[in-house]
Amino acid sequence: MICRKQESLLPPDLLQVLLKPISAAGTALARLDERISRSEVGSGWIERSHFADACASLWIDGELVHLEDLVLHDASHDIRTPTHELTIARDVMRTRRRIAAQPSGWALSPDGLRSLRRHNVVAGQAWPVASLGDGAAESEDAVAQADAAGEGEREDSDDASVLDAELAAIDAVLARSDAVLKEAVAPKGRSRDRDPLAYDLDWDEDARLEEWQTVLRQAENLPPVLQAIVALDTWNTLDVLQHAPWLGRHLAASILRQAGITSGAHLTAINLGLKTIPVDRRRHRSREVRLLAIADGLIAAAEIGLKEHDRLALARKMMARKLQGRRTSSKLPELVDLVMATPLVHAGTVTKTLGVTPQAARRIVGELGLREMTGRGRFRAWGVL
Numbered sequence: 001m002i003c004r005k006q007e008s009l010l011p012p013d014l015l016q017v018l019l020k021p022i023s024a025a026g027t028a029l030a031r032l033d034e035r036i037s038r039s040e041v042g043s044g045w046i047e048r049s050h051f052a053d054a055c056a057s058l059w060i061d062g063e064l065v066h067l068e069d070l071v072l073h074d075a076s077h078d079i080r081t082p083t084h085e086l087t088i089a090r091d092v093m094r095t096r097r098r099i100a101a102q103p104s105g106w107a108l109s110p111d112g113l114r115s116l117r118r119h120n121v122v123a124g125q126a127w128p129v130a131s132l133g134d135g136a137a138e139s140e141d142a143v144a145q146a147d148a149a150g151e152g153e154r155e156d157s158d159d160a161s162v163l164d165a166e167l168a169a170i171d172a173v174l175a176r177s178d179a180v181l182k183e184a185v186a187p188k189g190r191s192r193d194r195d196p197l198a199y200d201l202d203w204d205e206d207a208r209l210e211e212w213q214t215v216l217r218q219a220e221n222l223p224p225v226l227q228a229i230v231a232l233d234t235w236n237t238l239d240v241l242q243h244a245p246w247l248g249r250h251l252a253a254s255i256l257r258q259a260g261i262t263s264g265a266h267l268t269a270i271n272l273g274l275k276t277i278p279v280d281r282r283r284h285r286s287r288e289v290r291l292l293a294i295a296d297g298l299i300a301a302a303e304i305g306l307k308e309h310d311r312l313a314l315a316r317k318m319m320a321r322k323l324q325g326r327r328t329s330s331k332l333p334e335l336v337d338l339v340m341a342t343p344l345v346h347a348g349t350v351t352k353t354l355g356v357t358p359q360a361a362r363r364i365v366g367e368l369g370l371r372e373m374t375g376r377g378r379f380r381a382w383g384v385l
Contacts, residue, residue, distance in 0.1 A: 009218050009230065014288055021295035022225040026261060028302035029225070033262045036305075041312040044340040046100075048308065049269045051343050054093035056271035057246045058085055060282075065089040068374050068381050071344045092246050099250055100265040107254040108216075113209070116247060208240045224259030228252040229294045232270070233287065249274075273301025315384040316340055319368060331356060331364055344373055344381040 010018070036042045051070055058065045063085040070089050073082055082090075095116065099107045106112040215234045219227045235248030253267040262268055274282060274297040281293040319336050326332055331354045338353055339345055350361035370382035 009215070010222075010226075014291070017288060018226060018229075018291060018295065021292060021299070022223055022229065025295050025298040025302070026223070026225045028299050029256065029261050029268060032302045032305045032309075033266055035309055036266055037263060039309060039313065041309065041316055041340055044342070045305070045309050045312055046265055047341060048312075048343045049267075049272075049305070050093050050096050050100075053096060053267075053269040053271045054089045056269070056275045057092045057249065058089050059275055060271055061245060063088070068344055071342070072346065072381065075346070075349065077346060077348055092250075095247070096250055096267060099254055100267050104254070104258045107251055108258065117205075117241070203242050205241055208238045212238055212240050224256060224261050225295070225298065227259070228255040229291055229298075231255055232294055233290050236290075246271075268298065269301050269305060270297065272304050273297035273299070276300045276304075312340065312384065319384075322368060331360075332368060335364055335368055339368070339370060339382075339384055344383045345370075346381045 036045055039045070051067055051074075055065050055067050055070060065085050069078075069086055070093065072078055073086055073090055074093065099112075099116075102112070107116065212231070212234055216227075216231055219230045222230065229252075232248055232252040235251070236245070239245065241247055249270045250267070253262075253270050256262050256268050257266070274294070277293045277297050277300070281289055282297075284290050284293070316336070319339070323330075323332055323336065334354050335350065338350065342349075345365075347358050347361045347365075350356070350365065351358050354361065354364075356364070365382055370384065372380050373383045374381050
């Protein structure tokens with residue numbers, strides 16, 4: 001029996017069309033979760049899914065970020081100045097990790113949503129000091145006081161003039177930073193000027209988020225997979241957050257995790273699945289086409305995850321054969337564990353983790369037969385085939 005709220009949310013004919021796809025998606029996701037939870041390469045698969053899903057998220061939003069660049073940027077080993085897209089990809093990945101590390105219902109709770117939105121404000125906005133109102137005035141006063149104090153002390157002692165100037169400069173920077181952070185994390189009700197070139201001043205994120213949560217409450221009696229599909233489509237339709245459309249896909253994955261479709265630290269890589277769906281289906285005018293596209297994306301995400309798991313399991317078996325007959329002091333077993341735990345490894349990571357020299361790191365990487373993934377002569381990174 002379908003309640004009235006569900007009838008208003010999804011017409012009976014549309015619900016009948018979605019029954020088969022959501023059943024197939026739920027079965028595929030449950031099979032993947034069972035495989036990952038019992039696998040010896042499960043933790044490595046989860047870590048890889050964080051990176052791959054973040055890159056796919058940027059691809060869906062129209063940007064290109066290479067996996068090896070994201071891995072090196074996350075390890076603070078960039079070979080060039082990070083691009084804006086790469087910085088966003090790292091925020092997407094870290095948000096995904098953060099949600100996975102919390103209890104299953106945290107992301108959808110009021111505290112979780114507030115924390116995720118605040119993190120997005122701090123990470124994605126650069127507020128100029130001149131536009132901070134009272135905070136800027138306070139910082140300027142602090143700078144003036146620090147400068148005055150420095151000048152007074154320079155008159156008393158010429159020997160301490162250099163140190164006093166440096167301390168005054170540090171105090172000034174700290175005062176500015178404190179004012180910027182306080183204003184950036186302030187609730188929307190407080191006075192906060194936004195750059196009209198970057199923000200739509202009529203964009204009421206609080207009202208849009210409340211409307212999205214209302215739809216989520218109406219769908220709470222639907223099957224979990226259908227809840228996630230409806231929540232994601234509604235998020236995309238409302239454009240809840242002006243500069244974080246990717247957060248809705250994380251929240252949809254959290255719905256599946258909270259319902260027990262996925263367990264533990266495993267979040268469904270929705271972006272990887274949606275990447276395989278043509279954009280004209282994902283953004284179609286018809287709601288039925290969009291909902292079916294999301295359902296097909298979930299099925300594709302499960303299939304991609306199973307193939308990636310089988311590939312990793314086979315690669316581990318092949319590398320295990322190369323460990324036979326090795327000395328007990330060999331570093332190869334540790335290198336195998338390191339390679340399986342992350343998508344790419346570079347010489348610095350191998351050197352630090354295994355406690356060997358850079359030359360020895362390159363030698364044992366060659367013995368293991370890893371593939372160089374970047375195509376560069378320097379700052380190279382290796383991964384499994």
